[in-house]
């Protein structure tokens with residue numbers, strides 16, 4: 001079995017403020033260490049279920065957060081950005097049996113995390129077919145396009161609840177809950193134990209986690225600054241809806257993800 005793991009940091013146990021997510025800051029190291037531990041816990045769950053190859057995408061900011069020396073021998077780690085539309089799931093392809101998302105967070109425009117955002121912090125929300133889209137949703141569509149089900153998610157409570165509505169077969173572990181500007185987290189060691197067990201359970205029913213790809217993607221992005229909406233409106237197929245908002249329609253996941261890469 002071959003498993004893909006994408007790891008972000010805002011949904012890692014304890015993480016509450018932007019400074020804690022930024023490489024080089026004094027308050028960053030302990031959370032990068034916990035990010036590594038949660039990635040390792042996911043690997044251990046996958047290995048227990050028979051995974052022979054695991055590909056890990058470090059998917060936050062610099063994409064140089066995970067400590068490679070702590071990872072099991074059957075893993076490969078992708079650090080930095082490959083500059084392609086797959087972004088946080090770059091490296092994924094149709095040879096994988098399942099995908100796992102660790103440390104994910106609520107979408108822009110939602111109050112499930114003090115660090116809620118989608119892809120970038122320059123927007124108030126991105127809607128896909130009328131619903132506010134999280135990175136979980138965007139990356140689930142990209143995975144589905146390769147025929148790879150997302151079987152496990154860890155992160156904040158609201159995202160876990162939304163993920164269950166989107167993909168009822170998925171196994172989730174809420175390591176924290178966002179309350180206004182605060183987070184309330186479970187014990188970090190317990191989080192790792194629950195992730196290990198959750199990944200095992202998810203990999204027991206991979207085919208139950210298949211999702212349908214919509215016939216088309218009606219996308220709306222509302223930027224914080226009007227200049228960004230104007231800039232995006234010049235991309236082929238993108239139209240400006242009002243001072244801060246653009247729209248585009250994509251017929252395929254590829255087109256959806258490629259336009260996203262250029263304008264958000």
Ligand SMILES: [Zn+2]
Pocket residue numbers: 008009010059060061
């Ligand atoms: Zn992130």
